[in-house]
Amino acid sequence: MNAKKELARNATENGKFDPREVKTEQKTEAEAQAKAEPQAQPQKEPVEVEPVKTVDAVFTAEQRRRSLKQLNQLDAKLTWLQNKQDELNTFEISNEGTKESIVLSNASGFRFEVTNTQIIHEVLELLRNQVETKISETQKDIATFNF
Structure with missing residues (x-):
């Protein structure tokens, strides 16, 4: 002063x-006073570093090839499901309400036919929901797929 x-x-x-x-x-x-009083610096926590692991290049290539096959199978499944959804939509659009029927058959040649409009409507609703669920699951599997 x-x-x-x-x-x-x-x-x-x-x-x-x-x-x-x-x-x-x-x-x-002020500068002299600041120099006289050292500022406390925050303590840094040590960072742990994992050692680098070596990977056999042949294994990686083989694993990637297998993963690609699996991804292609998921893609084929999604395409098939989307085609079935389109077929179901076409069937519902072309439904006249008078001459519809659903036919179930097995490998032994047994056949079951339904012509009741209410039953056909309920079966179509069930099919639509199941196909949409499977499409969503498959899309999720593709989106989260890890190579």
Whole structure:
């Protein structure tokens, strides 16, 4: 503080007063005080690094090839399901309400036919829901597929 008073007294005696000189003096004192008190720096936690593992290139290529096959199978399944959904939509659109029937048959040649409109409607609803569920599951499997 004495330095400031002396600086101000000298400035007024000389007829020249420059406030920048006072600020400079204050800045210098503040800098000296900051240097005297070291700032506490946050402690850094050590980072653990895993050692690099070497991978056999042949295994990686073979694994990728198998993964690609699996992804292609999922793609084929999705395409098949989407085609079945289109067929079901076409069947529902062409449904007249008078001459529809659903026929079930097995490998032994047994056949079961339904012509009741209400039953056909319920079966179509069940089929539509199942196909949509399978499409969603397959799309999720493709989206989350890991090579």
